[in-house]
């Protein structure tokens with residue numbers, strides 16, 4: 099990746115790669131499964147079609163993208179590491195490499211706040227965020243403020259949520275009887291430790307956090323660290339016309355990286371093409387694609 103920044107606002111390399119994931123248009127599909135670790139990404143990629151061979155890229159910053167086809171449909175698996183900031187890099191940078199809808203399913207592990215066997219699969223309906231309140235005085239605890247802030251919940255895409263639940267039920271291995279929980283609430287936290295109620299040598303003032311959360315949110319079943327931010331960005335994102343009123347040239351028209359043989363890059367463009375609409379001045383306006391997200 100050539101280390102040249104073209105714009106401080108949205109940095110890309112001179113060959114149009116987004117700066118942290120290292121991708122450019124054509125290398126990531128509209129349908130994405132995101133996971134936390136590269137080994138999991140490669141494990142899932144084993145189910146992709148053998149032909150064409152998958153595109154695999156691990157960026158300088160440790161994001162791994164594997165793009166291939168599943169039964170002919172382009173899919174990417176993206177390993178993003180942990181936490182909201184990494185989820186933010188993922189969502190924003192991938193969005194800039196795509197046209198049309200972006201469909202994201204986060205597939206990850208979580209802690210359980212309900213008494214279910216290890217291995218139970220949960221497909222939450224919504225997620226809220228629990229974050230450390232830096233204005234609370236953690237040293238003295240002499241503060242009128244609360245040590246942790248809890249957001250309103252944000253919903254998953256209902257159609258995608260139902261599709262993920264149905265697919266998991268249909269493909270459940272024989273002999274595994276655990277229920278798939280799907281009417282629950284998730285909490286994404288900004289720490290694996292303090293804001294998930296774990297006790298370390300730091301004065302985190304989190305002794306009452308879990309009982310308080312369960313009292314105010316009885317459907318809360320899981321703790322993890324990424325889903326809320328993915329859902330928040332998915333529901334808040336909307337495209338608009340380019341300020342000039344003209345449709346921006348699709349990034350997917352850019353040539354592929356010369357060091358990667360094009361025959362090794364599965365086409366990511368099986369989505370229906372965007373339908374152009376005209377503004378009052380006759381210029382074409384961008385339609386409004388969606389970002390749809392769910393988690394399991």
Ligand code: R1P
Pocket residue numbers: 133134135179180181205206207208290321322323324
């Ligand atoms: C913490 O150990 C990590 O595990 C969970 C949490 O969200 C956090 O990222 O997710 P993954 O299993 O996807 O890594």
